[in-house]
Amino acid sequence: MRTPARVVSRREACRRIVAVTTTSAATSVAPRRWTTADDDLARAAAADDAASFYAEWSYSKPSDVVPYVERFAARGDPASVLRAYDDFGARFPSYKLGAEKAKLYGDELAAIDPTTVIEIGTFLGYSAIATAMRFARDEARLLCVEYEERHAEVARWAVEYAGLADKVTVLTRAGSEAVGEAKAFVESIKGVGAGTDVLFLDHAKERYLPDLKLYEDAGVVRRGTTVIADNVVYPGAPGYLEYVDTAAKRYETRLIDAMFEYDQVWKKDWKGTPKDALSVSVRL
Numbered sequence: 001m002r003t004p005a006r007v008v009s010r011r012e013a014c015r016r017i018v019a020v021t022t023t024s025a026a027t028s029v030a031p032r033r034w035t036t037a038d039d040d041l042a043r044a045a046a047a048d049d050a051a052s053f054y055a056e057w058s059y060s061k062p063s064d065v066v067p068y069v070e071r072f073a074a075r076g077d078p079a080s081v082l083r084a085y086d087d088f089g090a091r092f093p094s095y096k097l098g099a100e101k102a103k104l105y106g107d108e109l110a111a112i113d114p115t116t117v118i119e120i121g122t123f124l125g126y127s128a129i130a131t132a133m134r135f136a137r138d139e140a141r142l143l144c145v146e147y148e149e150r151h152a153e154v155a156r157w158a159v160e161y162a163g164l165a166d167k168v169t170v171l172t173r174a175g176s177e178a179v180g181e182a183k184a185f186v187e188s189i190k191g192v193g194a195g196t197d198v199l200f201l202d203h204a205k206e207r208y209l210p211d212l213k214l215y216e217d218a219g220v221v222r223r224g225t226t227v228i229a230d231n232v233v234y235p236g237a238p239g240y241l242e243y244v245d246t247a248a249k250r251y252e253t254r255l256i257d258a259m260f261e262y263d264q265v266w267k268k269d270w271k272g273t274p275k276d277a278l279s280v281s282v283r284l
């Protein structure tokens with residue numbers, strides 16, 4: 001008869017592995033060799049962890065993430081909300097920026113020190129929280145444009161739970177329909193005729209280029225604006241990189257390499273995480 005699997009969380013399994021390694025190092029004993037028994041333990045831990053996770057949590061609509069965040073993240077602590085999103089997103093399909101890119105993107109924001117950021121494509125608010133938590137200026141504000149109401153309402157909830165509601169506004173709108181509101185948002189903070197400091201593109205890939213042109217034509221993107229775009233290598237945004245290429249003399253552009261953010265191991269034809277990049281383009 002099969003012994004019932006003991007529920008060992010992924011974290012506990014990792015702690016045990018670290019404990020074996022660090023104990024060995026501290027006592028100068030040669031590290032124990034990793035054995036197939038350890039493999040079995042790790043596999044069982046992962047399977048048990050997954051089974052207990054799915055027994056407790058389901059995901060059939062965006063708002064299903066809310067009780068998970070409430071359980072595992074502290075109100076008013078944005079980093080804990082992002083960690084809860086990452087843990088939930090490791091088990092269910094999720095289209096968030098992810099920890100690696102959020103760090104890279106956040107470092108760019110810190111260097112720019114923006115007063116206004118406009119984001120197109122907000123999903124459940126992960127990158128919105130990652131943005132607002134990096135604001136250094138009290139007056140800094142983020143305008144999010146997300147066209148699916150069921151995403152936008154969770155994003156609003158998450159931003160409020162993270163304690164960032166006074167810094168972030170989420171519009172339910174297509175990027176192409178929010179140009180006027182984006183212009184008014186920037187001008188209300190920076191004055192008439194000003195452009196946004198940052199435009200972040202993370203929505204439908206085929207809309208990056210046409211929407212960027214709309215924001216340029218309206219003067220929301222102008223000389224000095226930094227446009228940061230996700231997924232420009234994988235899956236790629238048609239025509240976008242050619243348009244912002246430094247050689248075309250509209251923008252000065254560099255790419256920041258990062259792995260594609262969605263863990264898609266549940267897909268039958270999954271072949272590993274592809275390489276991707278964020279592009280950072282300063283309007284000339």
Ligand SMILES: C[S@@+](CC[C@H](N)C(=O)[O-])C[C@H]1O[C@@H](n2cnc3c(N)ncnc32)[C@H](O)[C@@H]1O
Pocket residue numbers: 095096097098120121122123124125126127128145146147148151173174175176202203204207
């Ligand atoms: C990749 S997800 C965004 C992830 C988000 N930035 C984050 O890090 O959590 C793309 C989102 O863009 C939204 N979207 C797609 N096309 C859009 C458009 N034309 N205008 C506004 N939002 C759009 C989708 O509904 C989806 O929520």
